Amino acid sequence: MSLLGWLLLAGGLALWSAAHLLRRVRPDLRARLGDAANPKDPSKGIFAVAIVAALLMMIYGYQWTPFITVWFPPVWTVHVTNLLMVLALHLYGAGATKIRVAQRIRHPQLIAFKTWALAHLLVNGDLASLVLFGGLLAWAVVEVVQINRAEGKTWTPPASAGPGREVVHAGLTAALFGLVAFIHTWLGVYPFPS
DSSP states (O other), X not given: OHHHHHHXXXXXXXHHHHHHHHHHHOHHHHHHHOOTTOTTOTHHHHHHHHHHHHHHHHHHHHHHSOOOBSOOOOTHHHHHHHHHHHHHHHHHHXXXXXXXXXXXXXXXXXXXXXXXXXXXXXXXXXXXXXXXXHHHHHHHHHHHHHHHHHHOSOOOOOOOOOHHHHHHHHHHHHHHHHHHHHHHHHTTOOOSOO
C-alpha cells in the first residue's frame, strides 16, 4: 500500500499542476482543447474532473504513505501555523469580496494558497507532508510566475467594496477558521497546542 500511496501522491501533484498550468505554459494546446474564456466551453468540465481526481489522488496517497519522520516541529510552530491560517483564509476570500487588501496584492488567492502550504509545512515534519505541501507550494509559486509572465507587469486593482464589507469579511474569516479547526479536530488532528 505504501508504494501505491507514493504513486498516488506524486501523480496527484503532477495532475493538479498540469491541469492548472496548461493554459499558461502551453496556450496553443489549451486553445486546441477549447476556449478557456468561454463559460460554456465543454473542456472546462474535463479540467474540473482532472482537478477533483488530483485532489482525491493526493488525499488517498497521503493517507496511504508510511509516516517517515524528517524533523520534529517545535510546539511553538502550532501558534505560527494558526496565525498563518487566519491570514490565508482572510487573503483567499479577499479576491472575491474586493476588500482593501485585494487592491494591494495582485494574486490574493494564490498568496493565500502559498501561506496555507507554508503553514502546514511548519507543523508537519514527515516526508509525505513535505512532498504534499512542498509540492503544492512549488506549484503556487510557478503559477504566479506564469500568470505574471503572461499578463505582464501592468495590473489594475479592483474597485473598493467599502468599509462595511471589511467587517463582514473579518467575521467570515473567523467563522471559517473555527470551521476548519472543528474539521481538523473531528479528523483527529487537534490544531491547538495542549
